[in-house]
Amino acid sequence: MKQIQSFIQKESSAGILLIIITILALFLQNSFLSDFYNGFLHTHVEIRFGDLQIAKPLILWVNDGLMAVFFFLIGLEVKREVLEGQLSSLSQIALPGIAAVGGMIVPALIYLMFNHTNTFSANGWAIPTATDIAFALGILSLLGNRVPVSLKIFLMALAIIDDLGAIIIIAFFYTSELSALSIAVASAALAVLFVMNRMGVARKAAYILVGIVLWVSVLKSGVHATLAGVALAFMIPLTSRDKKGNTFSMAQEMEHDLHYWVAFFILPLFAFVNAGVDLRGISVDEMTGSVPLGIMLGLFIGKQLGVFGFSWIAIKLGLAQLPQASSWMQLYGLSVLAGIGFTMSLFVDSLAFNDTQIYYFADKLAILLGSFLSGVVGYLVLRFAKSHTVS
Numbered sequence: 001m002k003q004i005q006s007f008i009q010k011e012s013s014a015g016i017l018l019i020i021i022t023i024l025a026l027f028l029q030n031s032f033l034s035d036f037y038n039g040f041l042h043t044h045v046e047i048r049f050g051d052l053q054i055a056k057p058l059i060l061w062v063n064d065g066l067m068a069v070f071f072f073l074i075g076l077e078v079k080r081e082v083l084e085g086q087l088s089s090l091s092q093i094a095l096p097g098i099a100a101v102g103g104m105i106v107p108a109l110i111y112l113m114f115n116h117t118n119t120f121s122a123n124g125w126a127i128p129t130a131t132d133i134a135f136a137l138g139i140l141s142l143l144g145n146r147v148p149v150s151l152k153i154f155l156m157a158l159a160i161i162d163d164l165g166a167i168i169i170i171a172f173f174y175t176s177e178l179s180a181l182s183i184a185v186a187s188a189a190l191a192v193l194f195v196m197n198r199m200g201v202a203r204k205a206a207y208i209l210v211g212i213v214l215w216v217s218v219l220k221s222g223v224h225a226t227l228a229g230v231a232l233a234f235m236i237p238l239t240s241r242d243k244k245g246n247t248f249s250m251a252q253e254m255e256h257d258l259h260y261w262v263a264f265f266i267l268p269l270f271a272f273v274n275a276g277v278d279l280r281g282i283s284v285d286e287m288t289g290s291v292p293l294g295i296m297l298g299l300f301i302g303k304q305l306g307v308f309g310f311s312w313i314a315i316k317l318g319l320a321q322l323p324q325a326s327s328w329m330q331l332y333g334l335s336v337l338a339g340i341g342f343t344m345s346l347f348v349d350s351l352a353f354n355d356t357q358i359y360y361f362a363d364k365l366a367i368l369l370g371s372f373l374s375g376v377v378g379y380l381v382l383r384f385a386k387s388h389t390v391s
Contacts, residue, residue, distance in 0.1 A: 304336045
């Protein structure tokens with residue numbers, strides 16, 4: 001229980017920091033400092049080793065590079081939870097698993113309802129399917145013991161499964177033309193990592209070095225580079241032995257070491273470079289377009305309908321149980337909070353529309369507004385909802 005409380009505290013603090021960083025990015029983009037801000041985003045950074053060259057603007061180093069570290073952490077969390085945590089048994093995974101599926105299907109359908117006639121617009125169907133756990137737990141932290149721990153654990157499990165769904169979506173739907181040579185190198189790197197795992201190699205540096213080769217090859221392959229982080233995480237041993245024969249968990253140590261870096265540096269930096277929406281060029285007509293409407297309604301309406309609706313069906317059919325010491329109204333409030341897509345939705349948006357500004361930032365503003373509405377309404381519902389005995 002102490003580990004869960006510690007996790008919640010860290011994620012809550014990170015959520016508050018994300019709010020501050022987002023406001024800062026919006027201020028810079030919409031003030032006399034906008035040229036400085038945009039210049040920073042597009043600072044050219046290049047790394048070259050002989051004929052191997054990686055040259056990208058800073059914003060893509062964050063989105064393709066640092067976010068791979070974020071997905072590496074997500075992969076470690078998924079692996080730990082599946083093998084020995086909240087997702088290790090059918091009874092534990094039933095409710096958050098079913099809720100997560102609903103929370104992805106319904107928002108996607110609502111988005112497609114507005115955009116199915118335009119192929120390019122329809123490519124953004126996955127934008128409203130994501131949940132930002134840092135923001136959501138940040139809102140929950142403001143409610144203190146009004147929300148039972150069981151609901152916080154439910155939200156954590158829901159977000160982890162949601163992230164796993166995002167990984168699958170990125171792999172299958174947001175992959176460009178593939179390079180056979182790069183795929184071959186990536187496959188070889190994965191094979192080496194697998195052998196290292198089975199042979200009991202217990203040196204973090206060895207996994208990191210091969211992981212860098214894996215990331216570069218995936219980056220050059222046409223598959224999104226963040227998936228290299230997930231693949232590497234699945235190859236990290238959960239239990240290892242050092243030279244003295246002592247047992248330790250390399251995966252948990254890496255997860256612990258990375259958590260603060262991801263929560264307080266990588267995600268805030270990602271928010272800083274992606275949330276700077278230029279509000280000066282957005283009109284009411286643009287915000288009522290099919291893409292912004294699909295995103296806002298997908299996040300605010302679709303998420304709560306999907307999460308709560310699928311949860312209600314699962315509980316009524318006896319497939320799962322209502323989280324301990326919680327009420328239906330609290331579960332509904334949590335379902336609304338799941339509509340806070342923010343960082344994950346911004347990330348999928350950058351993949352779906354190739355970082356273009358074809359919608360003049362209306363798509364990103366829709367993510368912020370949908371997430372804001374979900375946060376405010378979810379907080380109010382949970383603030384005034386009655387519960388059973390709070391644990």
